[in-house]
Each structure stands twice: as C-alpha cells, then as structure tokens.
Amino acid sequence: xxxxxxxxxPESQALLNLRSDYGLFINGEFVxxxxxxxxxxxxxxxxxxxxxxxxxxADVDAAVASARRAYDRTWSKLSGSDxxxxxxxxxxxxxxxxxxxxxAETLDNGKPIKESRDVDVPLVAAWFFYYAGWAxxxxxxxxxxxxxxxxVAAQVIPWNFPLLMLAxxxxxxxxxxxxxxxxxxxxxxxTALLFAEILQQADLPAGVxxxxxxxxxxxxxxxxxxxxxxxxxxxSTGAGRAIARSVAGTDKKVILELxxxxxxxxxxxxxxxxxxxxxxxxxxxxxxxxxxxxxxxxVQESIHDDVIDRLKQxxxxxxxxxxxxxNTDIGAxxxxxxxxxxxxxxxxxxxxxxxRWSPACVLPESGFWFAPTIFTNVSTSHRIARDEVxxxxxxxxxxxxxxxxxxxANNTPYGLSAGIWSEKGSRILAVADKLRAxxxxxxxxxxxxxxxxxxxxxxxxxxxxxGRHGLASYLKPASGRSAARTVAAAPxxxxxxxxxxxxxxxxxxxx
Amino acid sequence: xxxxxxxxxxxxxGERALALLGGEATDANLRRYLHGIPGIDAxxxxxxxxDLGSRSVKTSSKKWALDKIISLIDLTTLEGADTPGKVRSLxxxxxxxxxxxxxxxxxxxxxxxxxxxxxxxxxLGSAHAAGSDVGINVAAVATAFPSGRAxxxxxxxxxxxxxxxxxxxxDMVIDRGAFLSGRFGQVYDEIVAVKEACxxxxxxxxxxxxILETGELNTYDNVRRASWLAILAGGDFIKTSTGxxxxxxxxxxxxxxxxxxxxxxxxxxxxxxxxxAGGIRTSKDAIKYVVTVAETVGxxxxxxxxxRFGASSLLNDVLMQRQKMTTGHYSGPDYVTID
Numbered sequence: 104x105x106x107x108x109x110x111x112x113p114e115s116q117a118l119l120n121l122r123s124d125y126g127l128f129i130n131g132e133f134v135x136x137x138x139x140x141x142x143x144x145x146x147x148x149x150x151x152x153x154x155x156x157x158x159x160x161a162d163v164d165a166a167v168a169s170a171r172r173a174y175d176r177t178w179s180k181l182s183g184s185d186x187x188x189x190x191x192x193x194x195x196x197x198x199x200x201x202x203x204x205x206x207a208e209t210l211d212n213g214k215p216i217k218e219s220r221d222v223d224v225p226l227v228a229a230w231f232f233y234y235a236g237w238a239x240x241x242x243x244x245x246x247x248x249x250x251x252x253x254x255v256a257a258q259v260i261p262w263n264f265p266l267l268m269l270a271x272x273x274x275x276x277x278x279x280x281x282x283x284x285x286x287x288x289x290x291x292x293x294t295a296l297l298f299a300e301i302l303q304q305a306d307l308p309a310g311v312x313x314x315x316x317x318x319x320x321x322x323x324x325x326x327x328x329x330x331x332x333x334x335x336x337x338x339s340t341g342a343g344r345a346i347a348r349s350v351a352g353t354d355k356k357v358i359l360e361l362x363x364x365x366x367x368x369x370x371x372x373x374x375x376x377x378x379x380x381x382x383x384x385x386x387x388x389x390x391x392x393x394x395x396x397x398x399x400x401x402v403q404e405s406i407h408d409d410v411i412d413r414l415k416q417x418x419x420x421x422x423x424x425x426x427x428x429x430n431t432d433i434g435a436x437x438x439x440x441x442x443x444x445x446x447x448x449x450x451x452x453x454x455x456x457x458x459r460w461s462p463a464c465v466l467p468e469s470g471f472w473f474a475p476t477i478f479t480n481v482s483t484s485h486r487i488a489r490d491e492v493x494x495x496x497x498x499x500x501x502x503x504x505x506x507x508x509x510x511x512a513n514n515t516p517y518g519l520s521a522g523i524w525s526e527k528g529s530r531i532l533a534v535a536d537k538l539r540a541x542x543x544x545x546x547x548x549x550x551x552x553x554x555x556x557x558x559x560x561x562x563x564x565x566x567x568x569x570g571r572h573g574l575a576s577y578l579k580p581a582s583g584r585s586a587a588r589t590v591a592a593a594p595x596x597x598x599x600x601x602x603x604x605x606x607x608x609x610x611x612x613x614x
Numbered sequence: 615x616x617x618x619x620x621x622x623x624x625x626x627x628g629e630r631a632l633a634l635l636g637g638e639a640t641d642a643n644l645r646r647y648l649h650g651i652p653g654i655d656a657x658x659x660x661x662x663x664x665d666l667g668s669r670s671v672k673t674s675s676k677k678w679a680l681d682k683i684i685s686l687i688d689l690t691t692l693e694g695a696d697t698p699g700k701v702r703s704l705x706x707x708x709x710x711x712x713x714x715x716x717x718x719x720x721x722x723x724x725x726x727x728x729x730x731x732x733x734x735x736x737x738l739g740s741a742h743a744a745g746s747d748v749g750i751n752v753a754a755v756a757t758a759f760p761s762g763r764a765x766x767x768x769x770x771x772x773x774x775x776x777x778x779x780x781x782x783x784x785d786m787v788i789d790r791g792a793f794l795s796g797r798f799g800q801v802y803d804e805i806v807a808v809k810e811a812c813x814x815x816x817x818x819x820x821x822x823x824x825i826l827e828t829g830e831l832n833t834y835d836n837v838r839r840a841s842w843l844a845i846l847a848g849g850d851f852i853k854t855s856t857g858x859x860x861x862x863x864x865x866x867x868x869x870x871x872x873x874x875x876x877x878x879x880x881x882x883x884x885x886x887x888x889x890x891a892g893g894i895r896t897s898k899d900a901i902k903y904v905v906t907v908a909e910t911v912g913x914x915x916x917x918x919x920x921x922r923f924g925a926s927s928l929l930n931d932v933l934m935q936r937q938k939m940t941t942g943h944y945s946g947p948d949y950v951t952i953d
Contacts, residue, residue, distance in 0.1 A: 106678055106916070107908050112670035217668065376873050377658030420909050429670035526653040546655045 131309030173310030183239030213435030252280030358566030363519030367397030518560025862892025891924025
C-alpha cells in the first residue's frame with residue numbers, strides 16, 4: 104500500500120443524535136405533516152437516514168399563517184438590536200454544534216466532510232454573525248431612512264449547500280424584520296430540521312421561522328400562497344422560470360438565484376500552479392454541484408497543452424470515496440436523478456466529439472458516484488459547453504486574444520460568475536469590466552463572504568444575496584412622503600445616505 | 615523521458631544552463647530567464663499549503679510516516695559552543711535514535727560546522743556512508759555560514775577543508791545581497807565555483823545543498839527564482855534556511871520549492887532534492903511536509919537522496935510519537951535521549 108492511500112480517517116458520527124422521523128417545524132414546534140412521509144437517504148451508501156414529513160397545501164397554509172401571526176404580533180415590533188441578539192445567539196449555537204451539523208450535512212448530501220467542516224458550516228455561522236450586525240443599522244442598507252420589512256418571506260432552497268443556502272436566506276430576512284417559511288430540497292432536509300432545533304434552543308419567538316419539507320408541489324404551494332410578500336428561490340433556471348410565471352401579476356418581491364455556466368479564463372501570464380488549483384477548486388469543489396462552478400475552462404492557446412498536462416497530473420491526486428473520511432476530496436453525487444443527468448450530458452459530450460478524460464479511480468459499489476472528468480477539444484456549440492451539467496465535469500476551450508476570451512465567456516445564456524487568472528492587474532480589470540457576470544474572481548475561485556453580494560445576469564436570475572445588497576432585497580423604503588421629508592432634512596455626509604438619497608430621487612423621477 | 619528531456623540529459627550542467635538561458639550565465643540572460651518563469655500568487659500558494667496540511671494521517675500511515683521522517687533527518691548541531699563531545703553524542707544519537715527500540719531507523723546524516731567534520735567521521739567509523747546508500751552521511755555547513763559574508767576565496771577554502779576532512783555533503787549559503795540587487799550572474803558563478811570545490815581527489819563530488827535563506831528573500835517569486843538559479847548552477851539540493859533567522863522553513867515556501875524541482879524534472883528529466891530546515895519541531899508539522907512532498911512531486915521523492923529535514927529537536931518528538939504508537943500511551947522527554 105502506498106503512503107498516498109492514507110489509512111482510513113473517518114469522522115465519528117457519535118455526536119449525532121438523529122431521530123428516526125422528523126415533522127414539520129411550524130409555530131416553534133415539530134408537528135406531523137399531512138402528506139405521505141418520505142425517506143431521506145445517504146447518497147454515498149443509499150441507506151435510509153430518517154423519515155421526513157411531507158407538507159401538503161393545508162400544512163403550507165398553517166405555516167404561512169404562523170409566520171404572519173409572528174410577524175404581526177412579535178417580530179415586526181421588536182427593535183433591531185433585539186432581533187440582532189437572536190441572530191447572534193443562533194450564530195453562536197451553530198458554532199457550538201458545528202461538528203454535528205457538518206456530519207449531518209455530509210451524511211445527507213454526500214459532500215466531503217472536509218468541505219462541510221471547513222466551508223459550509225463556518226460560512227453558515229459567518230452569515231448569521233454578519234446579518235446580526237445589520238439588524239439595528241437598517242437605515243444604512245441603501246433603501247432610505249427607516250425602511251420597513253416586507254412581511255412573510257417564502258424561501259425555497261436547493262440541495263447543493265443545504266444549510267448554507269438556508270443561512271443565505273434566513274439571516275438577512277430576519278435581520279430586516281421579516282418572518283420566514285422555508286422549504287428545503289427534498290433530498291436534503293435533514294440539516295434544516297437540526298437547525299429548527301437550534302432555533303428552539305435559541306428561544307426564537309414561535310412562528311418567526313417555519314420549515315416545511317416536501318417535494319416540488321410543496322414548494323409550489325408555498326411560493327403561490329397569496330399571503331406571502333416575498334419569494335426567494337435558489338435552484339435551476341427551469342424552476343425559477345416557473346416561479347417567476349406563477350408570481351407574475353402579484354405584488355410579491357422575487358429574488359432568483361439560478362443556474363450558471365461560468366468561464367474560468369486562464370491567460371498565459373497566470374500564476375500557473377495556483378491557476379491549476381483554482382481550476383480544480385472551481386469545478387470539482389462539492390462534486391461540481393455549484394451554481395457558480397467554473398465549468399468552462401478558457402485557456403490561452405499558447406499554454407493549453409501545458410495546463411492540461413498539469414491539470415491531469417493534479418487530478419490524479421484527488422481522492423474520491425467515503426464522504427465522512429477526512430481525506431476525501433470528491434464525495435458522492437447527491438441523487439440518482441442528478442447522476443443520470445450528468446451521465447446523459449457527458450455521453451452527449453463524447454458523441455459531439457469532445458475528448459473525455461478521467462483519472463484512474465475506483466468508484467464505490469453502492470451509492471451515486473461520478474469520477475472527475477475533463478473534456479478537451481470542446482467548441483462553443485457543444486452541449487457540454489452550453490448546458491449546466493452540475494457535476495464534476497470540466498469543458499476546456501481555448502482562446503487566442505483577450506477579445507476572444509471575453510466573447511466566448513459571455514456567449515452563454517447564463518451570467519452568474521467568472522474567473523480570471525493573470526499576473527497583470529490591468530488586464531484583470533480590463534477583462535472583468537467586459538464580462539457579463541455577477542461575481543468575478545481574480546486569481547481565485549469559489550470564494551464566498553457574507554459581506555460580498557452574489558447573484559447573476561441574464562438567465563442566472565435577479566436580485567442579490569449577501570452584503571448590503573442582499574439585505575436591501577428584504578426591505579422596502581419607508582412610505583413616500585415621510586421618506587422624502589427625512590431625506591430633505593438630512594445633511595449630505597456619509598456615502599450610505601448619499602446612496603439613499605439617490606435611490607429616493609430616482610424613485611421620485613419614476614413617479 | 616520525452617525527447618527534449620533526453621537531449622537535456624546528455625548535457626553537463628554548464629551546457630544545460632547555456633541551452634536553457636540561450637547564452638552565457640550573465641546578469642541579463644539570467645534575469646530574462648528567471649523573470650520569464652510564471653509568478654506565484656501568495657494567497658493561492660498559502661491556501662494550497664494549508665489544504666495539504668489538513669490531511670489526516672492516522673494509524674498505519676502515521677507509523678510509516680514517522681519512520682520515514684527519521685530516515686530523512688539531517689540531525690544538526692550548529693552552535694558556537696559545539697564541542698567534540700557534543701558531536702560524538704550527536705553521532706551516537708544518529709546511530710541509535712531510540713535506545714529502547716533497535717528497529718528504529720537511523721537518520722540520514724549529521725550536520726555540523728566544518729571544523730567538527732573529522733570528529734563526526736571518526737565517531738561514525740564503519741557506519742559512515744561516505745556517499746554510499748548504507749550508513750550515515752556527514753554534512754558540513756560552509757561558505758562563511760550563516761551570513762555568507764566573506765570573499766569567494768575564503769568560502770572556497772572553507773568548502774575544500776570540509777571536503778578533505780571527509781564531508782559527504784556541503785550546505786552552502788547563497789549571497790543574498792547579490793541576489794536581491796539583481797547580480798544573478800555572481801550568485802550563479804559562486805555556486806558553480808563551490809560545486810567545483812566539492813570535487814574530491816578521486817574526481818567524485820560531495821553533494822551540494824544550496825541554502826537560499828528564504829526568510830531574507832521576502833517574496834515567493836524570489837524564492838522561486840533563487841531555486842531555479844541554484845538548480846541551473848548545478849546544486850544537488852535546494853535548502854530553505856540556515857536556521858539562524860526567522861522565518862525559517864515554512865510549508866508554503868517548501869511547497870513552492872517542490873514545485874520547482876517537479877518542473878525541473880518535467881523539463882530535463884533530472885531530480886533535485888529539497889531540504890526544509892529550521893523551525894520544524896513536531897511530528898505533526900513534519901507529517902505535513904511528508905504529505906506535501908508526496909502529493910506534489912510524488913512518493914519517489916521521499917528518499918534521503920531527494921528530501922531531508924534539517925532539524926535537531928524534531929527527532930525526539932518523532933521518537934515520542936513513535937513510542938506512543940507502539941505502547942499505546944504517551945511517552946515523556948525523559949524516555950528519549952538528549953543529544
């Protein structure tokens with residue numbers, strides 16, 4: 104046995120006290136669902152973990168009613184600093200129970216424990232800490248003085264970062280003074296329910312956060328519910344389109360964070376070893392189940408062969424296997440459905456003439472697995488260069504000039520993220536300026552921070568999450584007259600207030 | 615080997631440098647070459663090193679790694695107060711690291727100041743490897759170590775003395791002042807001259823380790839350029855530090871040097887060694903280096919001819935960890951020998 108086969112180092116599951124079945128979290132308590140409960144399974148072994156309740160329309164009604172009651176009676180009346188205290192408390196409890204949450208996330212989702220431990224859960228805590236700080240500073244959120252909350256937020260989240268997406272949604276909503284009904288993805292409800300226990304521990308007033316589990320129809324019932332004021336969704340572009348259609352004509356505020364097909368552009372003057380790491384992290388992080396994954400590698404012609412050579416060498420050191428092993432780099436694909444889709448698209452990639460390569464790696468017998476794969480000889484018309492694969496599959500294209508790189512990078516219906524690798528600062532700025540993508544990383548990839556807004560152009564959705572912009576989505580300006588009066592009286596000093604003034608004057612002009 | 619590697623392999627050091635540089639090793643040619651090497655993004659490099667450091671090495675892997683670490687150590691004493699007695703004691707420790715366990719591997723070499731080389735050679739006796747694969751080598755620091763502030767003639771005399779006294783390996787320092795001010799040609803020429811001074815009467819050479827003193831080079835880009843420069847000039851090993859200043863060896867610096875020797879092998883087919891020295895005191899740290907070597911250049915580099923730890927206190931920590939793995943309970947400093 105070689106040293107690089109590292110002896111097994113599994114994370115212990117001893118801390119995790121899972122129940123055999125979970126109800127819906129409505130009005131501060133777990134209650135039985137009225138639909139047919141379903142199993143959530145470990146995608147690495149296909150073994151059942153727990154039975155999850157299924158919310159039907161009546162359950163969704165109850166959850167929204169509970170959120171409305173909590174909004175009217177408690178949460179909208181609390182001061183910002185008091186809301187902040189709850190959020191700080193939640194953040195600390197997430198940190199205290201970090202290891203438990205990481206193990207649960209890995210069991211239910213299939214992602215490697217080193218990612219849930221070092222990325223997902225710490226970011227969850229960071230998100231709550233960050234927005235806790237905002238709760239009493241809403242005047243500076245950029246929507247004018249004394250903004251108000253929107254009411255009840257309906258939030259539907261995906262399966263790729265179950266707990267992190269929950270934090271992205273719940274933390275700003277609560278800081279802004281809204282109450283929430285959240286629906287986790289069908290295959291990954293577990294950590295949302297552990298989070299519900301944390302809310303009980305934190306003594307969050309009943310009904311401020313409600314969690315309904317179930318399938319697509321549960322989500323449809325929630326976003327279509329007449330008593331929700333805001334719909335926030337992260338998921339596929341197809342589902343996002345359906346949501347946009349269903350809320351059209353209502354006064355619901357909508358935030359959509361959808362798919363992506365990000366270009367990761369490597370220039371010939373890039374810091375090559377770090378660029379290789381960035382390419383690997385860009386597409387193989389979380390098995391490529393990342394909406395902002397760098398799934399299209401655009402590499403300058405002159406260094407193409409060298410980059411591919413180095414990339415292949417690097418990929419052969421990646422370790423695929425038991426997600427709970429601390430040395431695992433690539434975990435399991437989240438579901439049989441997703442695995443089917445990845446296989447389908449990669450087969451098409453081969454048929455269309457892409458040259459397929461994977462490192463030698465043994466896939467476990469049970470569970471859903473897909474070896475890291477790169478396609479060279481890909482052109483912009485190939486489906487693997489256009490469709491979002493949402494798996495560990497990289498398409499490599501080349502370019503000769505910066506103009507060509509920009510044109511190819513922008514030639515996609517999506518526009519969520521992009522990466523630029525170059526040692527030349529002026530080039531980075533010039534190229535970034537012309538890329539139509541919401542997030543652009545320079546000499547890094549897949550970096551997230553609660554202070555940084557995140558969101559897309561074109562079919563990647565609208566609205567921003569994270570930072571001040573993410574907070575603003577959950578607020579609305581104070582009613583026209585009083586806002587105008589306050590602004591007129593306010594001296595022009597700090598920039599947030601200038602922003603606020605600009606926003607208000609734009610609004611007036613629109614009227 | 616690729617055909618270009620094969621062509622490179624047939625050249626001697628000077629011819630190879632000439633071919634790669636496209637001319638003589640002048641300041642201008644060296645600058646053009648060294649500044650043409652892709653840069654390093656510091657944040658990315660440190661992130662990668664941290665990731666490698668988070669590998670979990672347990673049970674059988676840990677046992678293997680601990681034994682491997684011992685066999686890669688240059689057991690070092692470099693104090694002004696060193697005595698022949700201290701060196702004899704160090705040699706004793708090198709021969710029998712763990713008196714309670716005859717299966718414990720020996721270290722790769724002992725590293726001393728030049729004037730103590732005869733003492734080390736004598737103390738080793740038949741265990742002196744003298745360049746062969748079995749036994750323990752004697753390494754000597756030379757070239758006005760650690761500052762390198764002496765004339766070339768003095769530095770060469772220093773090297774010649776140590777080699778004649780039986781040193782198998784010479785750890786030289788580069789002229790950091792010349793490097794930082796861009797006099798690359800001078801650094802190059804000096805390494806070439808020292809290498810020549812490593813020549814024994816029988817025509818063989820003592821192994822040359824080139825100390826870059828990375829703590830004084832300030833940027834990773836400089837470390838990378840100095841690494842290439844040392845290898846172009848014929849160094850057998852590139853070594854991070856003298857251990858006489860902080861920061862000494864760090865994981866990111868060592869990683870960047872390992873990437874250079876990996877790329878050198880891609881380019882020429884030849885293998886160059888790496889020696890992190892100074893500041894590596896615990897088994898836990900040393901295991902991170904072993905992981906970094908294995909995942910960057912491959913396990914074949916985990917051999918004394920291609921990788922060394924320059925350390926003194928590391929050995930005892932490894933021995934205590936090793937005892938813990940054998941007996942199941944923690945050992946203490948009284949159960950390992952001081953050297």
